[in-house]
Amino acid sequence: MPTIITGVTFGVLAQTGLIPRGTRAFVFERIFEVFLLLGTAVGVVVVGYMLYNAYKYRAGGGRGSDADRPVLGELPSGSGGGRKLFTSFFLSTVVVISLVSWTYGTLLFVEEGPEAEDTMEVRVEGYQFGWRFVYPNGHESDTLRVPRNESVRLVVTSDDVFHNFGIPALRVKTDAIPGQETDTWFRAEETGNYTAQCYELCGSGHSFMTATVVVMEPDEYESWYESTEAGGTENGSTTGETTAESDPGGALAEVAR
Incomplete structure (x- = not known):
């Protein structure tokens, strides 16, 4: 029940626009901006x-007269019976709880991603030293091709040792674990x-x-x-740009020397 209530609450907040929705890059940019603005505001007030x-x-x-000047070693007076201290603690609590709740709701969306029926799925298999x-039709390639503005869910695993698959420009990153599957998603605009x-x-060719x-x-x-x-393979890119080979034997041989 708490999970359902939490999900409904964050769903309502998302509809109001308080919790950002969109690509992973967009969501993480909003998180950075909120922390930057809030940190700047707090810093300005304190300083x-x-x-x-x-x-x-x-x-x-x-x-x-210096009668009201604080003296080292003496308790300050004129604080209104602790009202300033209470007010500062209250405001700090409100800010921290609000920020934690908002960040949790935002990252919950990043973690869960869009609905399964709204995504295309691609399996990613890591091996030494390539991807x-x-x-879905069984076609294999060492180049990931996806359509623009469509959510893509990646099911990631490894054939040998631990790897970690990431696309930094799209804010995508997840572990590739032998014998297990992890998943992540992204949408490129x-x-x-x-x-x-x-x-x-993961080794000398990492x-x-x-x-x-x-x-x-x-x-x-x-x-x-x-x-x-179905079941076919495609090696290399057909876009005219050079890509890293799945088995960089020449480079590894050079390193070995």
Whole structure:
């Protein structure tokens, strides 16, 4: 029941626009902006209050009586019976709880992703030292091709050792674990080529373990997907740009020397 209530609450907040929805990159940018703005506001208030008191209780300056100046080792007076302390604690509590709740609701969306029926699924298999992408029709490729503005769910695993699949430009990152499956999702708003990398030290060829992610127009992607064969394989990129080879033997041989 608490989970249902929490989900409904965050759903309502999402409809009001308080919790951002969109691509992963958009959501993480909103989180950064909120923390930046809130941190800046708190810093301005704290530093401003400190400077105000430093000026108010400064030495000299023809201020006259120093009866109300704080004295080292004595408890301050005139605080209104602790009202300032209570107010500061209350405001701090409100800010922290609000920020934690908002961040949790935002990251909950990132974690769960869009509904399954609204996504296309691609299986990602890591191996030393490359990536294999398997599409629903069984087609395999070392280049990940996806349509623009469509949510893509990646089911990630490993054939040998621990890897970590990530596309930094699209804010995607998840573990590739032998014998287990993890999943993540993303949606790209702009066409073009992106780079996927391994973020888990997995051997001597770790730095060569990259792959090209090609974001295509939807109709172009549909034409490409219909031309693929079930169980067929595709090696290399056909976009005219150089991509890292799945088995960088020459580079590894050079390292071995």
